[in-house]
Amino acid sequence: MTGLVGEFATPVAAGEVAEPLLEVTDLRVRFRTRGTVVHAVNGLSYRVHAGRMLAVIGESGSGKSVGSRALMGLLPETAQVSGSARFAGTELIGMPERELRARRGADIAMVFQDPTRSLNPTMRIGAQVAEAVRAHSSLNRRAALDKAVELLGLVRLPAPERRAVEYPHQLSGGMRQRVMIAIALAARPRLLVADEATTALDVTTQAQIMELLVDLQERFGMAVVLISHDLGLAASYAQDVLVMYAGRAVEYAPAQVLFADVRMPYTRALLGAVPQLEREPHSLLPVVPGQPPDLARLPAGCPFRPRCTAADDACGEAPPFTEHEPGHWWACWHADGGEEAR
Amino acid sequence: MTTVTRAAPTLLTSPGARLVGKRLLMAVPIVIGVSIVTFWVLNLIPGSAAQQLLGPEATPAQIQALEARLGLDRPAPVRYLAWLGGAVTGDLGTSLVSGQPVAGLLGERLAVSGELVMLAFVISLGLALPVALLAAHRPGRLFDRVSMLVSITGLSVANYVLALLLVLVFAVELALFPAIGFVPLTESVGGNLQGMALPAAAIAFPLFCFYTRFLRGDLVDQLQGEDYIVTARAKGIGPWQVLLRHAFRNSAFGLITVVGLNLGTLIGATVIIEQIFALPGIGQLMLQAINTRDFVVVQACVVLFAVVAVVANLLADLLYAVLDPRIRYGSR
Structure with a gap:
């Protein structure tokens, strides 16, 4: 991953500092269990700029979630994390647990996929939000509860005072996800990681939650990392898109650039697999052929090689993730379109 | 009824x-x-x-x-x-052997057995909670390993064997507690507790081991497998807060079920232990009654045990409802 030394030429909104809020470099996560080593993240590098939304796209098991949880030390003890993740200039990887704890929720907050399982079933909504408030402030119980109700209003939960004394099972899925967002916002984080935050919701609710996220992002000037397998979501909401495969980045570009000019065969295959209304009824949905690689036995060379139509002998060596065009990074020897990459 | x-x-x-x-x-x-x-x-x-x-x-x-x-x-x-x-109508009859009213006989002895069961219950649960929480706080570390070793040992020893060992060590060798005998609470609180110490410990220890293992395992499952734990940790709260406010609250349900079931059988444990320590409790009364074929008394004892088991399970269910909001609202 030596190609990463060069500056990102990501378009930056006027008045913003070019210094990235989060800079992840060569992040690696391995899980060691009973002799087998699972390589979940293998040299992942990306940057998140303040106030922007980065969509991290990939199939299940591509390391999207693990990579984001590793930043905040939220992985189980069996995980071995190496590499670098600098948040506003401070290295997070290897930071002592106590210091990391002070940053969880305050610097980087997270919203998870399943709002039903992600809330404590035995605690009132208000108490769960207030707990996040108190973790990073000296407010007393009463004041924190008031703040919690305020936050629940902020995420447009109807009747926040009443909902605050209810339990998670009394709320709908969409309402629970709003509660999760209220918890995440409690300490006004600078970066919000939404880990498949809308996947478990129906399409209408999904759109509502996304609108809310975009709204809150603008209001608080937060950066957002949107982890998803849904390219449509990325195209609609994110400014930047990072495509992951087998624990590494394979293509990265601002959304307009990426969707106008896909270079990496895997990204192209993913795009081809998005169901489209114009398609002939009853025709088979196109899928990416083959299976994602077994992360316990990663092949040498390009991990997408076995499923790639453009693969040849050159792919026996892993292609570096390099900025081939200004702002457009990819890892492939046979990038289609544009001038020859190498 | x-x-x-x-x-x-x-x-x-x-x-x-x-x-x-x-x-x-x-x-x-x-x-x-x-x-x-x-x-x-x-x-x-x-x-x-x-x-x-x-x-x-x-x-x-x-x-x-x-x-x-x-x-x-x-x-x-x-x-x-x-x-x-x-x-x-509340008349349990009279003993065939002594001619005394059974209700009166039971009343005296219920106090002794009740005290024994409550002591064992308080000791076992009072020790199991902190030990299980400490063990689950850092699974796999020294404290966890030692406590698991102790609890496996405790689970493999029958309480009457343990009772005899306790007598041998604490009554015969160290002479700290009496081997047998009973002093009523009204006579001397200290003397009563001294006499109750060994029998209560004999009943409490295997229970303590069981509760510790059970709760520790459940806590670790919650901590390692539940999404709401990740949410709690992502808030930036401390590990003890995660353990007590989140994992323990949810682990408590399993523990209450087990304790409720146990409390019913606990009174059965007194039958043997009261015999070993010569305590004038229900268990001793029942054994004597069986030997003399005093069926009226036996019948009363067994029904009493059944009532205790039913009430213990009812209390466990009620505790559920207090702790788990889903049950409270679902029952409407």
């Missing part, structure tokens, strides 16, 4: 009271069933109270006369119905 009919109409409005009422009503057939089975089994035991009272020298005619006087010559269903009729 009579309390239900009195309590139900006035408290029907509250869902909590309805739950209690429903469960108590369900308990009625259980207790009656237990009493029928007990009565039937006791009838199968050879020998009668009359035989035991008169001794081996008695002639059949003498035995028959005494049986007639005690009412033992009537057919079993008649005797059962007579007993049930008395029991429902």
